[in-house]
Amino acid sequence: MxxxxxxxxxxxxxxxxxxxxxxxxxxxxxxxxxxxxxxxxxxxxxxxxxxxxxxxxxxxxxxxxxxxxxxxxxxxxxxxxxxxxxxxxxxxxxxxxxxxxxxxxxxxxxxxxxxxxxxxxxxxxxxxxxxxxxxxxxxxxxxxxxxxxxxxxxxxISIPNKYNNTCLMITSYKGHSEVVHYLLEKGANPDSTAHCGATAMHFAAECGHLEVVQDLVRFNGKQIPNDYKMTPLLVAAECGQSAVVEFLATKVEVKEDKIDAFELLGASFANDKEHYDIMKAFLYLREAMHLRYSDPDNIITKEDYPCIDAYNHRVECKTLGELNAIKYDFEALHMESLAIRERILGPDNPDVPHPIIFRGAVFADNKRFDRCIALWLHAMKLRYKNKRSIAKDLLRFSQVFSQMIHITEPVIFISVKEVFKYAMAELSNDKERIAKSDEDTDSLFEIHQTNIHTCLYLLVIILKTNYNESEREDLYSIVYQFLKLNPLLKNNFTPLHMAVDSATLVDDFHVNDVVSFPDSQVAQLLIKCGAKVDAQDDQGNTPMHALLGISCNSDVNIKEVQNTINILIDNDAHLDICNNERKTAIDCAKREDEACILRAKFQVSLKCITATYIRNNGISYHGLIPPYLEEFLSLH
CATH class of the missing domain: 1.25.40.20 (Ankyrin repeat-containing domain)
Structure with missing residues (x-):
């Protein structure tokens, strides 16, 4: 067949x-x-x-x-x-x-x-x-x-994947000690490096696979620094893998390297969500201090490093006496540890911000929001400086500011303003990343849209702060700059569309306690700062179309809807603009109350009547009238 x-x-x-x-x-x-x-x-x-x-x-x-x-x-x-x-x-x-x-x-x-x-x-x-x-x-x-x-x-056995990651590396990372041993016996190179500069020993040390690390050392694996100048010893310390640290520390000859490892290990225990143990933190910090003074003829003292404001201006302990004095001062130990981590890892290391954010979250849980915001701002600035996405940081700020407002904790205007400025900078960075990317364009644009939403949340929040006249002018200035960036969603929704549309997505972790749409105040602010009241999305819908398309069953504040309608009308919204389906905003109204408001305020001009007549009767006009009149006709 x-x-x-x-x-x-x-x-x-x-x-x-x-x-x-x-x-x-x-x-x-x-x-x-x-x-x-x-x-x-x-x-x-x-x-x-x-x-x-x-x-x-x-x-x-x-x-x-x-x-x-x-x-x-x-x-x-x-x-x-x-x-x-x-x-x-x-x-x-x-x-x-x-x-x-x-x-x-x-x-x-x-x-x-x-x-x-x-x-x-x-x-x-x-x-x-x-x-x-x-x-x-x-x-x-x-x-x-x-x-x-x-x-x-x-x-x-030597073929690497696209990240230059070898079979030995993946099995070391997974901790399959028998397979590691077999590959090493068959000649696998323990010192091959991935694109990030990591060897198999880095991967095993990160996950705490002591037996694998020991085998790699037996086969003459070296402690090679990766692209962030992290040896397997430091990687193990940063990840809180104490058994690996204690083993690898015996294999290094430079005392300063051992000191760094024990200081970093202690600092990691103090601010790691998964491995938090404040007493272990102190013990390893003390071990490092003992090493500094173990040879009276060659004492290795700490240099003077500039203190960081976010760490409560903490100056690191230089003697055993100073360290012992803060044994039970856990907040001091936490800040000491954050300072140590940043010093040893360097501010450009991508792992530095994580414990800072964790410690900030703990402060937020204890309603110490000033300390939380200071730490999160520092973490965000580190990421931004190193050209990494700060989308999650921005959303995190909108969440904590919302939480504060919800429990009537005062939010400082200048704090929200600073975050909003970083949000605008990130929108510009988003566009650059999208333009340069060949593969991840869709996912990058999703992040960009998330950031636009976060900017809307921050505008709602900033209007709920107490600000003076000078700060009001600052607000107008930054919103004007925001609109100049021309932030648009995939459907060409402008911020004004989003501000008046009840379907605009609102984050459900604290943010939805204080943010909802439509928001007449945000709409008013955007229009005052230059938002086009008759901007159209890719379906030809204006903000008024978006506002009136609210379902009858939607759980929205009717008074807020009506206030927003009045704001759009008072700012000369053109009510007879047709969308791609040839429907005006009144045609799209799903609630009779809102339609009545529009009919009562709808004052059609002779120019509009003429334009509608020309369009409805298919009268040819292209090339016969000035371009600005062609654009006007196209709206009707």
Whole structure:
């Protein structure tokens, strides 16, 4: 039987049956369906891709992925199948594109299928789109038997993925000590570096895999600094991995390196959400201080480092006596530790802000908002200075400011103003990132839209602060600058559209306690600072269209809606502008009360009547009147 003898619908049904049989391990049924078909038609069925649960696979790939050995055996022995077919599969929450049947079998730990495929000539080094080999897949899951089999069939243990991350690195990170030892015995280079400069020892130290670290040292692995000048010893200290720190500290000769490691380890215990232990923090800080004074002839004193305002102007302890004096002053220990971390890691290290944010959150939980804001501003400035996204920082500020307002805690105008300025700078950075990116444009634009929403939240918040006349002028200035950036959502919604639309997304962690839309005050502020009252989105809707499109069942403040209508009208909103469906705002009104307000205030001009007549009767006008009149006509 050939494909020409079947209808397209029958062929599609047969393809689905073949795929399902392979997926579910029904080898005999699969064989029966294929055996009497001509070879060309069989190839068509076995080369067919099926999309299911986020995976795009052929019968062979799904059978290998699911461990259906009999199906794989029949496909290999009875049919001439392409072993190098590639598909898209899911493993441990990751989506892998370009995966072969061998890669899937290796990743899932199906040793017998791995051997079958290799015996039939599968390419042992066929990599995915991210350059992940079958060997890497087996290393990820720690399957020593599969790893050994692949290496015996010629797998190259040195092939890195697109991040220059080797098989030894991934298995070190996962803590599969037996696989690490095997790879090292087979000649894996312990000092190969990923694009970030990290070696296998960095990855093992980060996760606290002491046995793996010890094995890497036995095979002459070196403590090479990564791109942030972090050795495996410092990485272990920064991650609170005390057993690894104590082992690696015995392998370094420079006393200053040991001191840094113990100081960083103590500092990490003081401000780490996962490993918080203030007494361990003190003990390791004390151990470091003992090392400084262990040789009376060569005392290693701390230099004078500039204190940081956000850390309550904390000056680091220089003697054991000073350190002992703050043993039970936990706040001093917390600030001491933050200062130590920033000094040792350096302000450009991406891990510096995390504990600062954690400590700020603790202050917020205890309603010490001034300390929280000071720390979070410092963390945000560090990220911004190092050209990293501050979208989460900005949203975090809108949340804490909202929390303060909700519990009637005063919010200082200047604090919100400073955050808003960073938000505007981030909007500009967003546009640059989007322009430079070839791959992540959609995700970057999502972040950009989030930042625009956060700016709206901050405007609502800032209007709820107490500000004087001078600060009012500052507010007008920054809102004017904000609008000059021309921030637009994907549907070309302007900030004014967002401010009047009840469907505008509001964050539900504290923010929705004080922020809701429409907001007549924000609308008034935006218009006063230059927002175009008749701006149109990509459907031709003006802010008035957006405002009046509120559903009758929406839980909105009717008085706020009516106030906003009046503000738009008082600022010369053009009420007979048509959207792309040729509907005016009045046509879109879903509540009769709002429609009545518009009708009462709607004063149509002769010019508008003429424009509407021309458009409704299809009278040609392009090129016959000045461009500004053509634009006016197009609105009606």
């Amino acid at each position: 050939s494909s020409h003898e079947n209808s397209e619908e029958e062929i599609d049904i047969l393809k689905q049956k073949v795929y399902t049989a392979a997926r579910d391990g029904r080898a005999i049924s699969l064989f029966a369906m294929l055996w009497n078909l001509n070879r060309e038609f069989v190839n068509e069925l076995l080369d067919c891709y099926t999309c299911e649960n986020g995976q795009i696979t052929t019968p062979l790939i799904i059978a290998a992925r699911n461990g259906e050995e009999k199906v794989v055996s029949i496909l290999l022995s009875k049919f001439r199948i392409n072993l190098e077919q590639t598909g898209t599969v899911k493993f441990d929450g990751f989506v892998l594109e370009g995966a072969t049947a061998l890669w899937c079998a290796a990743g899932a730990g199906h040793l017998s299928i791995v051997k079958l495929l290799l015996d039939h000539g599968a390419n042992v080094n066929h990599a995915t789109k991210t350059n992940s080999t079958p060997l890497r897949a087996a290393c990820f899951d720690g399957r020593l038997d599969v790893v050994q089999c692949l290496v015996e069939y010629g797998a190259d």
